Amino acid sequence: MSGPRRGVVDPSSVPTETIELLKPDGTLVPDAEYEADLKKDDLLEIYRSMVLARRADSEATNLQRQGELGVYTPLLGQEAAQVGTAYALDEGDWIFPSYRGMAMALMRKIDPVDILHMFRGTWHGGMWDPKEHRFALLSVPIATQCLHAAGFGIAAKLDGAKTVALGCFGDGATSEGDFHEGLNFAGVWHAPVVFLCQNNQYAISVPVAKQTAAPTLAVRALGYGFPGVRVDGNDVLACYAVAKEAVRRAREGNGPTLIEAITFRRGPHSTADDVTRYRSDEELKHWEALDPIARFTKYLENEEILTDEFKEAVEAEAKELSAHIRAEIVGAAPRPSHELFEFVYSEPSEILRREEWLLHEELAGREDAE
Ligand SMILES: Cc1ncc(C[n+]2csc(CCOP(=O)(O)OP(=O)(O)O)c2C)c(N)n1
Incomplete structure (x- = not known):
């Protein structure tokens, strides 16, 4: 007998395709179902957001290495997953971040210094106003973002508001009870929520193959009665297009979507661990070649959208941002x-x-x- 018996839901029949719009060499792949309908200014803003995020992130890592932060959780390599997804939201939509959410924070005009006070231990939980930025406080207990986003989405629905909640977490979080409870509740309520799982291949030292026996993380959405989709998390246009569809569904009252963005955490889990003990150089090299900023830059250059002037202006802004972070964090006193x-x-x-x-x-x- 070929295939599963009648009446059996079988893991072998689950689609494992990953949505991709940009090839690693920056060539656009036409797609009839997913489209990144972005104007030139949007594309440049996405580029700017990714470059600034990378710079703020590397400055934070350096500050930790120099003893100015107690710890830091780098996002290097995950810029496209964060920027592409968040760009699909409206200004009034809410983001529920994990501890690796610097790129989205910058997009919501939060001063990275305020984020880094948490990592310095000079923070009492109130450096920015979540309501002003529609950006919740960084939540360290993993998968709690699923509950927060579900609760927010249900409340928005009860209020008759058209606000969407984005809950952000990693592959490891999908093994937590909070993941199940959050997604289940959001599914039952058809809540306007987008669940973004950044599958960066590791939960500290645990590889995703040991996280679940399911063929994908996206398929877990089916158990909660809503769609799940896999996207190339290093392709910012695909992340945007997939998120846009999920946000549209949510806003139109059709309920949640689980997005699994396949990416890679190129740095350590946090500055407190030694990556060489659990992953190989080859793996890192493989993912370095798929760098999300390099890929998008090639696309913008091929299309003659990115000029030298713009690149230089963003570079200057990134330098200024680094200097600002350093000036505010070095030697900062307790609150x-x-x-x-x-x-x-x-x-x-x-x-x-x-x-x-x-x-x-x-x-x-x-x-x-x-
Ligand atoms: C409820 C809870 N249990 C355990 C931890 C300890 N912990 C911190 S990060 C982490 C792994 C998270 O991995 P993943 O969800 O893949 O996210 P990533 O760090 O890769 O972004 C664990 C177990 C925690 N923060 N919260």
Whole structure:
């Protein structure tokens, strides 16, 4: 007998195709179903966002190596997955990021310095206003973004708002209970949510092959009653086109989509681990050759969209951004202690106020003793 028996859902029948619009050499592949309908200015803005993200990210890694940050979680190699997807959102849509979300934060005009205070330990959770930027605080517990985005999406639906929530997480997060609960609930409610799984091949040292026996991560969406799609996460145009369709579905009331963006984390999981203990140089070289910025640059150059002047202007802006990050982070003092109490409740309880007073007294006492 060939193929599965009648009535059996079989992993071998799951599509494993990955949507790609740009070949690694920057040639555009015509696609009847997915289209990146972007104007020249949009394409240049996407280029700018990717270059700035890479620069802010490498500056952060350097600062950690120089002892100015306690730890950092680099996104090197994942710029297209983040920028392409976020570019498909409207300004009013919300993003629920993980700890690797610097590229999207920059797109939402968050000062990277505010992000890096978290990694320096000089942050009490309130450096930017999530409502102003429609960008939630970086959430370190993995897969929680699925719950946050699902809850937000359901609330938006109850309010009759046309807002979409984007929940961002990695391949490892798909093994968490929160992933299941978030996607299941969003599916039942047909909530306007896009779930973005950046499959960067590793969860710290665990390769994706050990994360699940399922043929893809995208297929897991079927268990929740909505579509899943795989996209080349190093192809910014494909990421945009796939996300645009998911956002459209969500906004029109057709429920969530799970996007699996296939990419690679070229740096360590965090600056605290040693990648050479769990992955090979060959693997890294393979993915370096698929660099998302180089690929998009080739496309823009082939199409004569990217001029030397624009490239130089972005380069100058990136340099300025690095200098700004360095100037603000090096030697930055801890935040005022009273901020510890300010971002928990809109109206603090008596107990919280008392704790604040006690801390104040304690610190004042220490100052007197010195
Ligand atoms: C609930 C929870 N369990 C464990 C951890 C420890 N932890 C931090 S990152 C990580 C791996 C996450 O991998 P993945 O979801 O693939 O995302 P990536 O780091 O690759 O972006 C783990 C297990 C955590 N932060 N939260």
